[in-house]
Amino acid sequence: MKITKTTPENKDFFNEHGSSLGAYGLIGFIGQFLSGASLAYAVYALILAEILKQGMPVATLPLLLFALLVALFIELANRILARRAIKPFVVKGLFKEDPQLAGRHKILNKSYLVGLVAIAALSYFLSAVGSSYYAEDSTEIPDLIKVDSLKEIYADQMRKLETGFSQDSLTLSGPYELRLRATRDRFQSDSLALRKEREKYRTCANAGKQWCKNKMTEYLALIDRARSAMNDSLAVISSLKGNAMMAAVKDRNEKTRTLEKEKAATLFQAEQKNSDRLKEISDDSSFKGIVFIILTIAGQTVFYLMIYLSLQVEAGSDINYEIEPNEFWNLPTVMDEFKVMISWRMERGLRRLIRWLFGEPGEHETDIPYRGLFENTSTFKAASAPRSMPKSTPTASVTFIAQLEHLNLTQCKQRLKMYKKRLGSVTQRKIKLEKAGKTVPKKTLAAIDNNTNWVEAYTARIQELESAIAHKKSKAK
Amino acid sequence: MKGRKLFRSGLYICLALFFGSLAVLFWPVVQTPRFWLTTGIIIGMVGSLFFGIASAQNSEE
Numbered sequence: 260m261k262i263t264k265t266t267p268e269n270k271d272f273f274n275e276h277g278s279s280l281g282a283y284g285l286i287g288f289i290g291q292f293l294s295g296a297s298l299a300y301a302v303y304a305l306i307l308a309e310i311l312k313q314g315m316p317v318a319t320l321p322l323l324l325f326a327l328l329v330a331l332f333i334e335l336a337n338r339i340l341a342r343r344a345i346k347p348f349v350v351k352g353l354f355k356e357d358p359q360l361a362g363r364h365k366i367l368n369k370s371y372l373v374g375l376v377a378i379a380a381l382s383y384f385l386s387a388v389g390s391s392y393y394a395e396d397s398t399e400i401p402d403l404i405k406v407d408s409l410k411e412i413y414a415d416q417m418r419k420l421e422t423g424f425s426q427d428s429l430t431l432s433g434p435y436e437l438r439l440r441a442t443r444d445r446f447q448s449d450s451l452a453l454r455k456e457r458e459k460y461r462t463c464a465n466a467g468k469q470w471c472k473n474k475m476t477e478y479l480a481l482i483d484r485a486r487s488a489m490n491d492s493l494a495v496i497s498s499l500k501g502n503a504m505m506a507a508v509k510d511r512n513e514k515t516r517t518l519e520k521e522k523a524a525t526l527f528q529a530e531q532k533n534s535d536r537l538k539e540i541s542d543d544s545s546f547k548g549i550v551f552i553i554l555t556i557a558g559q560t561v562f563y564l565m566i567y568l569s570l571q572v573e574a575g576s577d578i579n580y581e582i583e584p585n586e587f588w589n590l591p592t593v594m595d596e597f598k599v600m601i602s603w604r605m606e607r608g609l610r611r612l613i614r615w616l617f618g619e620p621g622e623h624e625t626d627i628p629y630r631g632l633f634e635n636t637s638t639f640k641a642a643s644a645p646r647s648m649p650k651s652t653p654t655a656s657v658t659f660i661a662q663l664e665h666l667n668l669t670q671c672k673q674r675l676k677m678y679k680k681r682l683g684s685v686t687q688r689k690i691k692l693e694k695a696g697k698t699v700p701k702k703t704l705a706a707i708d709n710n711t712n713w714v715e716a717y718t719a720r721i722q723e724l725e726s727a728i729a730h731k732k733s734k735a736k
Numbered sequence: 737m738k739g740r741k742l743f744r745s746g747l748y749i750c751l752a753l754f755f756g757s758l759a760v761l762f763w764p765v766v767q768t769p770r771f772w773l774t775t776g777i778i779i780g781m782v783g784s785l786f787f788g789i790a791s792a793q794n795s796e797e
Contacts, residue, residue: 348789379782387774545770552774560781567789 261583268577276572283572287565291334293558294386297551299330301389304396333385336378337559341566344368344375349570382559390551398544401536404529413522420518424511431507435500439493446489450482586670668724675717682710 267273303326310317347353347368354360457478463471591599666674685706692699765771 348793383778383782387778391770548770549773549777553777556778556781560785563782564785 260585260588263581263583265579265581269575273572273576273578277576280569280572283565283569287562287569290558290560290562290565291338294382294555294562295330295334297387297389297393297555298333298382298385299326299389300393301385302326302329304389304392333378333382336374337382337562340371340375340378341563342570344371345563345567346570347372349567350574379559379563383556386555386559387552390555391548394548394551395544398540398547401540403533403536406526406529406533409525409529410522413518413525416518417515420511420514424507427507427511428504431503432500435496435503438496439500442489442492442496446485449485453478453482453485589665666720668721668728671717671721671724675714675721678710678713678717682707682714685710 267277303322306322306326307317310322354364457475460471460474460478464475590596685703689699689703689707692703759766762771
């Protein structure tokens with residue numbers, strides 16, 4: 260299908276405004292590209308975030324291609340629908356002479372408008388999201404103070420303080436412990452000596468001498484006095500030790516308090532600084548995001564404006580579009596032809612396989628088991644009757660045979676040329692094989708036969724068409 | 737006439753459902769100032785274009 264523009268009917272108007280038509284197209288394209296790029300980024304970032312959340316491996320290229328495909332889909336729909344939906348605002352009263360056509364035209368225009376509003380909303384929304392994401396991603400991550408490291412440093416200092424205190428208290432208590440042990444040892448040795456001295460009087464006291472008994476009692480009193488002295492010394496030393504330890508604890512507590520205060524102040528300052536930096540970055544990113552949003556939204560809006568301007572210039576200059584369908588317009592699509600050909604070839608092959616497996620049907624047998632069903636219908640014979648072809652029907656699909664009658668003279672001549680070429684090629688192959696003394700395969704012979712039939716069919720058709728044209732011309736004269 | 741009214745009512749109900757569901761889905765986003773700022777920019781820009789063109793066309797006629 261070929262779309263051509265007619266020459267401008269209104270030359271003066273076209274001379275005034277037509278020079279900008281190309282520029283409008285370019286500006287509109289750039290605006291749409293901005294919007295599309297931002298949209299693709301939004302799709303990319305959203306899918307990437309989801310993939311990372313699921314812990315799946317990230318393949319950047321396919322992801323990027325998918326995002327671009329989504330952007331292409333939306334922007335292509337936008338481009339097609341925008342022109343169609345805006346045109347009714349520029350050119351009014353089309354098909355008004357035919358109410359039925361005008362009604363259909365109106366329905367289509369409204370549908371275009373609804374489609375455009377939906378697609379435009381989607382495009383605007385995704386472009387805005389993409390702009391925000393891009394602004395966030397393009398903003399550098401600030402160099403923040405590591406609060407956890409600071410906490411760790413203070414915890415380490417606290418541990419060191421505790422260790423120092425334990426060592427200091429051991430050092431402090433050492434001399435006191437020695438003095439306590441020495442006091443106890445002195446008492447032990449003194450009391451042992453006094454006991455030994457006392458034992459000397461035991462025999463005499465056992466003999467009933469009062470003096471000796473008194474002496475033993477006196478020694479017991481001396482031991483008790485020594486114990487009292489030891490207890491006094493122990494109490495004094497313990498008290499001194501307690502005082503020393505208390506001073507050490509006080510010192511430790513003071514240091515701990517200072518460290519805690521210092522830690523709290525430092526952490527507060529660090530958190531405050533981090534918060535300030537983050538706020539600064541967030542404000543910066545937010546501003547950038549808004550700027551990008553304005554840019555992409557303006558891009559898309561300018562695109563609509565450019566379409567409107569182009570349509571106005573075209574309408575004013577009276578430029579129209581003409582659509583010329585090509586010779587394949589009413590034929591099945593290439594894919595359909597392909598599918599038909601494959602299925603036909605497959606069916607032919609399978610039927611040959613059936614013949615090969617089960618042999619040709621006998622004289623009184625039908626070639627397919629359910630043929631009787633068709634034979635009773637009156638249309639079957641007419642439908643399956645061979646077409647008006649010379650000799651046998653060429654081996655081609657029903658679609659191709661049907662085409663023959665719809666083709667014009669030029670197309671028939673083209674086909675004839677093609678089949679002649681094919682016929683020449685297979686005939687050459689046959690001659691080559693014969694010269695080489697090889698047997699010509701059945702396939703080649705069938706191809707020659709088939710192409711000959713086609714050549715004859717097209718030659719006949721061309722003659723028919725030429726004579727019809729000649730007849731027409733003579734009638735016109 | 738009756739059919740047209742029914743279709744129009746159906747359209748409005750479906751649109752209301754659609755926008756209501758969207759609002760519920762994007763409620764956290766709807767609450768942010770940035771959403772309203774962006775919506776304002778879009779509506780402002782497209783509206784200016786639309787009404788500008790409409791005004792120009794009317795003055796022409």
